[in-house]
Amino acid sequence: MAKKIQPIERCDSDVIHEEIVNKVREKMPQEETLYDLAELFKVFGDSTRIKILWALDESEMCVCDIAFLLNMTQSAISHQLRVLKQAGLVKSRREGKIVFYSLEDEHVKQIFDQGLIHISEESK
Amino acid sequence: MAKKIQPIERCDSDVIHEEIVNKVREKMPQEETLYDLAELFKVFGDSTRIKILWALDESEMCVCDIAFLLNMTQSAISHQLRVLKQAGLVKSRREGKIVFYSLEDEHVKQIFDQGLIHISEESK
DNA sequence: AACACACTTGAACAATTACTCATATGTTTT
DNA sequence: AAAACATATGAGTAATTGTTCAAGTGTGTT
Secondary structure (H helix, E strand, C coil), X not given: CCCCCCCCCCCCCHHHHHHHHHHHHHHCCCHHHHHHHHHXXXXXXXXXXXXXXXXXXXXXXXXXXXXXXXXXXXXXXXXXXXXXXXXXXXXXEEECCEEEEEECXXXXXXXHHHHHHHHHHHCC | CCCCCCCCCCCCCHHHHHHHXXXXXXXXXXXXXXXXXXXXXXXXXXXXXXXHHHHHHHCCEEHHHHHHHHCCCHHHHHHXXXXXXXXXXXXXXXXXXXXXXXXXXXXXXXXXXXXXXXXXXXXX
């Protein structure tokens, strides 16, 4: 993305909404927390990764099986697994030549479910 | 992102993992559902939008107040509000010159909370 | 040792994206 | 009607990202 910043002129309704803005500012979580939260959701924001996570929620799988399941190259899957691992969403275990991946914890499913609730509401 | 596709050669462990892959494939939701889910999380995957959503969870606000709160231009905020509106996450209401935005429903907070749980687990 | 297999990694490229800037729209005030 | 304000929108741009391709690492087999 690009750069942020710059001094912003406040609109004329300043006086009117001053209190609201101050109240909201007080209650906002730390900048860093919100950034981390965005980073986490960014990881969920790709259909390949969503599919991988969904698959792993069903069963531990090796890289080549995930690639086969999703009809993608091992390389592409491996790159995405790296992203998922860095986000702390999956873990791996080597068994000879094969590396098995599985979900790191059960939060993934819960995050999915909340998303699905929104989607199903939407399509009404 | 680039394009997907291509015929993928299955790895040699075919026979061994065939059953698992088939079982997982059966249980996977529709392609479109997973795509929509990724699209939804993509919207959450930007810290500006996360901040806007968080602010609106505290209080209905007009564009210029959000811009002031986040120290960004009205234009930038307006562009992001458009994205949020298209995703069905926020709604707007005009009052004279001013347009007030608010959350469309209460799912937003719940999706946040799940994300925060993951983050706090992570930092242990 | 040489080879094959499962996976990882780095560079390159196309597609996407978040912002800026300039301009347009809609509303109120004069 | 003209001017001012709040917001929206389109084009342009720099940064980011997901995939491909080629080459690398690690493990088992011959």
